[in-house]
Amino acid sequence: MVFEGLAEKLQNTLSKLKGKGKVSEKDVAEAMREVKLALLEADVNFKVVKDFINKVKERAVGSDVLESLTPGQQIIKIVNEELTALMGTTQSKLTFASKPPTIIMMVGLQGAGKTTTSGKLAKMLKKQGKRPLLVAGDIYRPAAIKQLQVVGGQVDVPVFTLGDQTSPVEIAKAALEHANKNGNDVMLVDTAGRLHIDEALMEELQNIKSAIKPHEILLVVDSMTGQDAVNVAQHFNDQLGVDGVILTKLDGDTRGGAALSVRAVTNKPIKFAALGEKLDDLEPFHPDRMASRILGMGDVLSLIEKAQANFDEKKAKELEKKIKSQSFTFEDFLDQLQQVQSMGPISQLLEMIPGAGKQLKGMEVNEKELLHIQAIIQSMTREERINPSVLNASRRKRIAAGSGTSVQQVNRLIKQFEQTRKMMKQFTDMEKSMKKGGKFK
Numbered sequence: 519m520v521f522e523g524l525a526e527k528l529q530n531t532l533s534k535l536k537g538k539g540k541v542s543e544k545d546v547a548e549a550m551r552e553v554k555l556a557l558l559e560a561d562v563n564f565k566v567v568k569d570f571i572n573k574v575k576e577r578a579v580g581s582d583v584l585e586s587l588t589p590g591q592q593i594i595k596i597v598n599e600e601l602t603a604l605m606g607t608t609q610s611k612l613t614f615a616s617k618p619p620t621i622i623m624m625v626g627l628q629g630a631g632k633t634t635t636s637g638k639l640a641k642m643l644k645k646q647g648k649r650p651l652l653v654a655g656d657i658y659r660p661a662a663i664k665q666l667q668v669v670g671g672q673v674d675v676p677v678f679t680l681g682d683q684t685s686p687v688e689i690a691k692a693a694l695e696h697a698n699k700n701g702n703d704v705m706l707v708d709t710a711g712r713l714h715i716d717e718a719l720m721e722e723l724q725n726i727k728s729a730i731k732p733h734e735i736l737l738v739v740d741s742m743t744g745q746d747a748v749n750v751a752q753h754f755n756d757q758l759g760v761d762g763v764i765l766t767k768l769d770g771d772t773r774g775g776a777a778l779s780v781r782a783v784t785n786k787p788i789k790f791a792a793l794g795e796k797l798d799d800l801e802p803f804h805p806d807r808m809a810s811r812i813l814g815m816g817d818v819l820s821l822i823e824k825a826q827a828n829f830d831e832k833k834a835k836e837l838e839k840k841i842k843s844q845s846f847t848f849e850d851f852l853d854q855l856q857q858v859q860s861m862g863p864i865s866q867l868l869e870m871i872p873g874a875g876k877q878l879k880g881m882e883v884n885e886k887e888l889l890h891i892q893a894i895i896q897s898m899t900r901e902e903r904i905n906p907s908v909l910n911a912s913r914r915k916r917i918a919a920g921s922g923t924s925v926q927q928v929n930r931l932i933k934q935f936e937q938t939r940k941m942m943k944q945f946t947d948m949e950k951s952m953k954k955g956g957k958f959k
């Protein structure tokens with residue numbers, strides 16, 4: 519979960535305030551002491567923490583907050599606002615060139631996630647109707663070119679390479695020509711990284727920068743590296759100048775401090791957050807939504823956007839029709855299941871629902887169960903999926919064996935499915951009779 523430890527501590531501290539009818543200055547001081555510790559433990563930069571606490575304290579005791587009817591809530595609102603400000607206030611989008619191609623240069627240390635993130639970004643841009651080109655500019659790391667080609671293949675985006683014997687500057691220039699010729703309107707240049715910052719690397723990146731004049735230099739930062747991530751960001755920004763940051767591995771068991779400090783220390787916006795190894799796991803970074811997630815207020819907007827991006831509207835309409843005409847089958851069920859799964863791990867989705875993160879903590883979201891259901895349906899023949907009434911005992915036994923589940927599991931699923939179908943029928947019948955009776959217009 520994103521910022522798990524930090525979120526839990528902040529939520530605990532603030533919920534103590536929330537319940538109070540009266541909040542004294544002493545209560546605020548005590549709460550802020552706890553917030554400060556939580557932030558430091560999450561590896562947020564010391565100076566950033568100090569400024570943050572001072573701002574919140576000042577606002578909390580300075581105005582009429584403590585005299586208001588809901589002082590606790592007001593303080594939570596202030597913390598939310600300041601947390602949002604810390605991460606940049608508003609979403610910062612990519613700048614596209616008025617004359618294509620837009621050139622994006624991906625930089626960062628080795629292992630930060632440049633290659634993977636280039637693929638994710640290419641996929642996202644393609645979904646938005648762009649024609650991206652991936653450029654293999656890392657000629658040093660063994661297999662870096664191959665890795666980009668594999669990623670490019672998975673997202674169906676062409677990869678430009680001249681092998682590992684041409685200099686990255688020449689590769690970048692040739693790639694630009696290629697993009698111009700082939701109508702690629704965005705060019706994503708994957709560059710080399712090192713384990714540590716070194717002069718030779720910086721010089722090479724500066725040379726590429728002067729040769730192709732990128733519209734965006736995006737620094738890819740591994741958020742698991744804590745304070746180091748902040749130092750790296752500062753260094754890259756001083757030496758090369760970056761336009762934005764992409765935080766990767768926010769899905770890991772990270773303390774998250776990097777996300778909260780990078781913006782404040784470098785003054786460069788966080789443009790995207792990567793929350794997993796899959797090529798769909800990239801989100802535009804919204805400071806306000808992230809703050810809400812950390813404070814357990816949920817992020818319904820991101821959830822809706824995720825659903826919209828993953829659900830096919832035409833399919834949804836068809837489904838509605840099927841439900842109404844009662845021809846909903848196991849085939850449709852499987853389709854739905856796969857669509858939900860394509861949105862990412864269920865636990866990550868639940869986190870976006872207000873209050874759910876905390877409530878559901880400790881509850882194992884049973885992704886395995888979903889896999890079982892999927893396997894059971896996949897072991898059915900087409901006839902069985904469409905007409906489950908043919909599922910006699912021997913067929914059920916065969917399905918259990920085929921899907922690696924038990925007959926009880928198969929029985930349970932079929933029963934649930936039939937109940938759902940019955941419920942759908944009742945709903946549609948009810949709707950019909952209401953319409954007839956003129957109650958619904």
Ligand code: GDP
Nearest residue numbers: 628629630631632633634766767792793794795
């Ligand atoms: P590069 O050296 O900067 O090009 O880094 P890579 O793209 O090769 O990524 C290094 C490793 O981090 C790979 O194993 C990736 O699968 C993994 N990785 C990248 N982004 C994420 C992320 O957001 N979450 C997780 N869990 N792993 C990631």
